[in-house]
Amino acid sequence: MNKKRSIIFSLVRGTAAILIALAVAALLIFVSSDGAGAGEKLAQTADAMRQLLIGPAFKSSGGISVKNLSDVLAAMIPIVFTGLATCVMFSANQFNLGAEGGIMLGAFVASMVAIYAPLPPVVLPIAAILAGALAVGAMMLIPAVLKAKLGVSEMVNSLMLNYVVLYFIKYLLNSHLADKSKGQIMSYPFQAHAAIPQLIDNGSKLSWGFVVALIFVVLVYLFMYRTRWGYSIRMIGINQDFAMYSGMKVAAVVILSQVLGGLLAGMGGGIEVLGRYTTFNWNTLPGYGWTGITVAILAGNNPAFVPLAAFFMAYLNKGCNLMSTYCGVPSQLIDILQAVIFVFFAAEQFLSGYRQKLVVKSTQEELKRAAQEAQEKGEVK
């Protein structure tokens, strides 16, 4: 199939998946709406859908809503990092689900450095973020080495590890590190100069972390497609036996991919807390890691598409929040929406009949062209 047709197919398929998900959402809103008659329900549904679809970008009076848009961009920061982390690990065919615990541990370690380390401005936030990244890199050694040396499933290990991390941090925070003067459980405040400066000061928390995230998209892309290590990761993901036979150090690369994923997730955690908060107060897993998996799958494990996928997820999230604030639609609906979109994206056979038609058309055109060329050549002879 030629390039143009396969792009058209991807677009049609993506749009169809989203439209179906929206239709399901509209149906659910309609059913759960508390309007009196069908007419009222319909109006409420239309209003809710408007909030969901255009609320994150436009004001109700028309015109672009800078605040809402910067909220969306700010929300992209952590999921770009977890998305990248998951891309790297999934590319090596390592189904490590530890980005969730990773971003939490990274945030926690960075917070501790931001609170206690006697470091000067500029150095402090950088040191905090790096410390968070390294801690998670080290954490990922557990599933990675167990997989490489003993063949233990990294999926199970990393999944369990998320909860080990969560409860370990809760324990430390509750019993040793909490600021007892506060009414709820949180750490002491960060040193003021640990904060990452904001890009726009409108309360959206769109920090310079956003720029760092985009830089890392480029770096990770270059790493995966322009270096021998990224290349090895991808080849191992496609065919491990081939990689071994070709002389790649399979075990080392399996470990490398997961440690790298850990570094990225940890960095995302550090950037998120230092850009958004002044204390550490996470009491549950933040969910960015799970979203990161969705992002990586939507992006087809290609780092270049991670920002797009992350924007899409953040936009959707914001829309649902607006919907629940202004229209009384339960924000849990977003989970249903995500799930439906996800199912249609992940379903390989979705619209495969249409794809087959495009393929047949392309191939027949190609054959005709080849036959024509052959004929022309014959005439020249």
Added chain:
Amino acid sequence: MAEEYVVQMKGITKVYPNGIAANQGVDLNIRRGEIHALMGENGAGKSTLMKMLFGLEQPTEGEIWVNGEKVNLSSPTVAISKGIGMVHQHFMLVPSLTVAENMVLGMVPKKSGLFIDKKKAVELTEEYSKRFNLHVDPTAKVMDIPVGMKQKVEILKALVRGAKILILDEPTAVLTTQETSELFRELVNLKKDGYTIIFISHKLNEIMEITDRMTILRGGRSMGVHNTSDVTPEVISRLMVGRDVVLKVEKDRAKPTDEVLRVRDLEYVNEWGKKMLDKVSFSVRKGEILGIAGVEGNGQKELVDMLFHLNTPNSGTVTVNGENIIGLSQRDIRKKGVSLVPEDRMLYGIAGAASIQENIISDRCGEKRLNKGLLFDMKAIHEETDRLIQDYTVLCKSRDQRVDNLSGGNIQKVVVAREFSNDPCLIIADQPTRGIDVGATEFIRKKLVELSRSGIAVLLVSADLNEVMELSDSLIVMYGGKIAAYFEETDDLTDSVMGEYMLGLNHQTPDEIRRVCHE
């Protein structure tokens, strides 16, 4: 008269999801009770056509008629119910079950509705075995029986299921000369009993010997139907490849010098306790091609696995240029200058979903000349890939094309381009031309001779008797994990002499065999 044909495939076109048009408007008419050859190079579309007749694939366009009735063969179950049976090239048998158990898979006779009636299975097997004169041992485990018998089991399996039309996909690829002639006798008997046989092959002499008519495919199109008695092998080969193929490879006499590969007393017992390698010793010298012939399953695969650390021997030594390679990683074995063209190219040879370029650089991605600091030197990589694509005449749209979109022959050219171009001192070529088209075969064979004459040691393992005899300077035959014979020269060897050694009917004295150590 329409009923004359038991199978009619009309205007069949098949386009795979990856865009490959495997068949274009193919017509195939099979008469009742004939042996009909389906011929063509690899990638010509023979297997695809048969898969559609057996319900494994659905045609994109076209109709299939069986016994004068238009059918929709949506699955093999439907095909079987229409009396079509297929014997695949790679046997579809469960190795750990007995012959009788394999025979009744999916249609197991029951005792009191719950238990498998093994006795009945054995009786059934014996009954069919006798009726069709296909001798098998119903109680033997499939993994213990020779290849020839496995094939009989496959044929019987199809017959038990009521097949009247048998599709045989390259049935002789794994058989010895003697086993082949036995198979042919059996097929002729089946034909006399009114069975129809579709015989896929690209071995000309076999086709001439056994078939009544033939359909020749080339590039997914039919080149017409011919009576076997009306055409000569030359005509067939011209129709198949569009030119006259000369499969003789010209080579001058080898002038072997220093020993490169030295294998001594290699022993290996597999996981079921079967001794697969028994004190195997030989040497390969610079500038020569040493061939290893033998029926598959006599230790050749295990031997190659040991040489490239895809498995570990129980005892024995292997050195390359005097240095031990047992226990080294593939990376270190490659650093010693060893290249391997693997038997299973889809498993080891390529990463299917990666591009041609990514497959070419897999063994050299860390080399300085392809890197600029931390990053790849994309220009150098493009140049290297394009050069190899050109040198090895890989037919492709671009270096970024997915390698599993290429035909078998071109995939193998990619593997060979990589393995031959990394400056090796020893090339191990395991079944280097199995299942690929004549053009690519010829190319790879010529290349092997050329490389050996430039001073590289070549170990050629092949089940294709023609290939080993044609290419090798000297030759060993493996039987039952041992070297059964060593021939210093291959010029005067005949098929039947080789066949005797390959089947274990004859073997040389230890002294004769030890000459291959060149001590």
